[in-house]
Amino acid sequence: MAQPLIDSIKNRSLKNKIFFSVTVVILLISVLIALFTRWILISTLTSELKLRGLGIGYSIAESCRSYLLTEDIPQLTSLIFDARLGARRELVGYVFIIDKQDRILAHTFIRDFPAQIATANRIDPEKDHRIQLMTMDNDKVYDVAVAVNEGIYRIGAVHVGLYKKHIDVLINKLRTTFLGFVSVVILFFFIISHHLAKTITRPIAKLTRVSDEISRGIFDIELKMENGLERSGDKDEVRQLSRSFINMTNRIKESQAKLKESDNKYRSLFASGPNPIFVLDRQSLNILSANPSAEETFGYTREELVGRLFTDLGPFELSADQLLTFSTQPTGRVTSVSSKVQYLKKNGEAIYVNVHACPVHFENKQALIVATTDISEMVEKDSQLIQASKMTTLGEMSAGIAHELNQPLNAIKMGSDFLEMMIEKEMPVTEQQLFQIVREVSSQVDRAEGIIRRLRDFGRKTDFTKEKIFINDPIISVLDIIGRQLRLQNIDVQLQLTENLPAILAHHNRMEQVIFNLLTNARDAINLKEESTLRNNQRTIVIRSYTDNDRVVVCVSDTGIGIDPTVKDQIFEAFFTTKKMGEGMGLGLSITNGIVEDYGGKIQIDSIEGRGTTFHLSFPMVP
Amino acid sequence: MQAHKVLVIDDEKATLSMFQLFLKAYGYDVLLAENGLQGLEMFAAERPAIVFTDIKMPGMDGFEVLDRIKAEAPQTEVIVITGHGDMELAVKALNHEATDFINKPIHRSALDAALHRAEERIHAAKADSTGIDSRQENDLHIIEITGHVSAASERELMDAYAGGEPSPKSKILLRFDQNTTINGAGLGVLIQLLSECRKKHQAVAITGITGNFAQIFDMVGITQLAAIAANEQEAKTYLNGECK
Secondary structure (H helix, E strand, O other), X not given: OHHHHHHHHHOOOHHHHHHHHHHHHHHHHHHHHHHHHHHHHHHHHHHHHHHHHHHHHHHHHHHHHXXXXXXXXXXXXXXXXXXXXXXXXXXXXXXXXXXOOOOEEEEOOOOOOOHHHOOOOOOOOOOOEEEEEEEEXXXXXXXXXXXXXXXXXXXXXXXXXXXXXXXXXXXXXXXXHHHHHHHHHHHHHHHHHHHHHHHHHHHHHHHHHHXXXXXXXXXXXXXXXXXXXXXXXXXXXXXXXXXXXXXXXXXXXXXXXXXXXXXXXHHHHHHHOOOOEEEEEOOOOEEEEEOHHHHHHHOOOHHHHOOOEHHHOOOOOOOHHHHHHHHHOOOOOOEEEEEEEEEEXXXXXXXXXXXXXXXXXXXXXXXXXXXEEXXXXXXXXXHHHHHHHHHHHHHHHHHHHHHHHHHHXXXXXXXXXXXXXXXXXXXXXXXXXXXXXXXXHHHHHHHHHHHHHHHHHHHOOOOOOOEEEOOHHHHHHHHHHHHHHHHHOOOEEEEEEOOOOOEEEEOHHHHHHHHHHHHHHHHHHHHHHHXXXXXXXXXXXXXXXXXXXXXXXEEEEEOOOOOOOOOOXXXXXXXXXXXXXXXXXXXHHHHHHHHHHHOOOEEEEEEEOOOEEEEEEEEEEEO | OOOOEEEEEOOOHHHHHHHHHHHHHHOOEEEEEOOHHHHHHHHHHHOOOEEEEEOOOOOOOHHHHHHHHHHHOOOOEEEEEEOOOOHHHHHHHHHOOOOEEXXXXXXXXXXXXXXXXHHHHHHHOOOOOEEEEEEEEOOEEEEEEEEEEOHXXXXXXXXXXXXXXXXXXXXXXXXXXXXXXXXXXXXXXXXXXXXHHXXXXXXXXXXXXXXXXXXXXXXXXXXXXXXXXXXXXXXHHHHHXXXX
């Protein structure tokens, strides 16, 4: 039952709350004071009355003692009638004297003595007086009984009857006065509390209105706030509040301005950025926005891009880590998504890009900012460099090639010259001889063709898409080309190739270049060792291929001069070489390293100066 | 004529089989070896008069084979097989006392020429000595050079030259024989002689050298010091023209 009441109280406005509570409190206090005062007054007056009665009683008792003893009734009567003289008439209702035997000796009653009051108020034997409230003819009277003593003996009692209505009148007057007073006070406070409540809540209401305006974006409130508050001093809490409020709104204004500025800055960065920037929906990967550079680079108009699936342009795959980070964080740092991937322009032309992504909030959606950096030129330059190096390699190979091609040519020449000679000399050619020659010629042509084809493959500029190759194939191909040369230099080439190795993603002829480079370095190292004074000459190159966990490994070991540990870190630098001038540019290993890294591979070197070197190349295998 | 034994050493099987066909057709006893070691074994066993050996072989290379053979039997005619355009190797081979060299791819004519030379030299049996004659034909000083020209020939050659009483405007003809061989040192001697002639403003012509040697002469710069003529007539025309 109380709950609805409490609720209704709670739901009232502050103004009303203040108002009502003040009023109620004042009311209660007033009432309490009134009651308290009334009670005090009443009790004081009553006792005053009683005392007065007692006073009268005692004086009569004193006076009437002798008369009582002599039972002088007329004296007694005149005595008690005197007692009622004057002003006492109103107060004293009656007086009567009673003796020990309860006989009424004298009384002031005009009418008959009401018998019941004679014995109604008996004084205790030990006490001198007794006061008792009695009812007599519908009036309340205090009967004050005073004992008349002669020495220690009680000889009688004097009863004085006081009308209670004497004080009742006073009390009523008092009550009325008080009521009036309290009412005035209440009314007064009613008004005051109303006013007070309003005063307190007015600034609050104003603050509320102003807050509403601010949230709608209107910021010039300073003036409004100051109004009406100039009169309050600086220490006034309401003033302080409004001051604070003004400060706060100023700060909000400032940060809004800064935000706008920042917004503009980023807008202009986005628009003018040299790299294509896209904003994608994080879940669906639809393009939400794109900058002018994106339009220019990819050849689509803005309208064509917005709403399109980003993966229409090219592959976009997030790693498991990235997906996790992107889904848990609303905004985050930039991460690289892909390196050197192929994206397509509108006209189908391919470009190579690096892709970076960063999670953000965009128009209340979870989004990704994706930037693509065009590296086509770099990739082109890269491949040109590799091509140039290949040409250098080809140059190095030319002596070997010449020799290789010479052999088939020789066999063909000699065979055909023989036939010519025999015919000229009219000498018979046996069928067996003919067959032998013809077959030899044919096979030698095949051989030459193979050499030429391998050369052309080697020199060809590769396609950018990697393919699955088996690492043993380029090893065999390269050995076909320079194996003989190495043997001629008395270098023993040992192969420890594992069969059926898993494939790796690479290009066949680039791998050939890598192997070729390693083999020529090995050969040079062995020759250098020969040239130095070190004896104990093993001239061996060992090529191994095997798997290690999920990687395919190929090792090229030589028994050459080894690598000086102080230069070990530099050997992959472009143009670094320990060879003499004119004997090599120092590009081989740097390009080899570049190619290996391109395929996700790693090169590790073990080398002991004076003993030999092993290059370990490991590549990720593909299923 | 008794069939000579010919040993062919080459790591290319095709080459060996082609050589066999040719040499058999020419009537030789053909021995084939695929590497230096095998070749030397066969040489020791059979003692062929003529040996063809490839220079670039794995294991023991042609030069070592050449040296060993020459050490064992210096009169053996060893013809080295070189790659196309490998002139340096050819000169080196000559320095190692090779009789001749032929280039791959081997032309029939080259093979014939080499065999012919070898045969001639065998018959001449003058493998090691230099034969230098000089005579005067009108105003032409002819020096005939046969055999093997080496460092040892220097004295003889210079004597032959001085014998012609060379004076400015002398015309000198160096007539080589088809079988004449000359090694690196011999080339040096020749160049020395020719430089002297040039200093003295004498015209020199050379005849009688094989195409192979003509190439060598060109490479070492002899053609800048003297003209190489195909025959004596041409030589005389040149010399007359020079000395006008």
